[in-house]
Amino acid sequence: MQNNSLGKQIIRLRQKQQLSQAKLAERLFVSRQAISKWENGEAEPDLDKLVQLSQIFNVDLDYLVLNHPMHQASILTLSKIRKKYQQPILRDVSFSLHNHERVALLGSNGAGKTTLVNLIAGRIRPDSGTIQRNYQPQLEFSLMPQQNVLIGPMRVQEMIELEVSISQLKTVDVPELLKRANLWDQRNQVIGSLSGGQKRKLMFLLTVIKPAQLFIFDEPTVGMDLETIDRFWQHLDQITGATLVITHDFNQIDHYFDRVLLLREGVITADERVATIHAHNQNLDTWYRQHNQTPEVSYE
Known part of the structure; x- marks a missing residue:
């Protein structure tokens, strides 16, 4: 034995x-x-x-x-991030992500989640505060944005081959990738003619085609049918590295994620381990509603 x-x-x-x-x-x-x-x-x-x-x-x-303790090296650290347009969007955002963490970012519409993602991605700059990235942004970071970034006139397989060439992924088997992503039958179809769900599948495939230290997915399952959503979570479950996902699929948060962040009124108002939430006999839906509710205003 x-x-x-x-x-x-x-x-x-x-x-x-x-x-x-x-x-x-x-x-x-x-x-x-x-x-x-x-x-x-x-x-x-x-x-x-x-x-x-x-x-x-x-x-x-x-x-x-x-069973040695996990090495919790910081992948990303944000400190006192502020961003304002006509009005403040992010007021004082601070948190860290660590290697191997799976983190869900929650918040109501307009809370500033996509602005926060764009700051991490380097698309915009904060008005104040610091972002420390312990990875190579061009090589070890991958983002699936809320809006698909695809070249409409190209064919599906051509778009995959272009990404493989840009990322110098010499060992990638493109036909096998397309089959696994359930896009083989659409390989010669013009991207602009794909359904919304098919475009999201293609966008996901382009996001995960190369290894990265940090993956961010902004509302990745919007527009997908139920079967495709199930496939998405199955594929996401196989990703190594840290993942930050904007989602309100509470059932998946319950069994997939390690930690949840709640962005409310431009501030991270809650940062909790999923196991701790469950230990208090709560599910994520209940926890979210409790922490994201607007206090009643008294007019007396």
């Missing part, structure tokens, strides 16, 4: 992500019996499978195998 500390770690991480043995086995291309043996300490995965497990669970290998 082998040491079962790794097995217990696999069980814990699998249950945290609500993955059944069968589902994990499917993603690793092994039998369910193999997963069961790993978890019972009767066998151990080889190095390739350990690497795959760390990617699926989005954790360090040292954390997976030895």
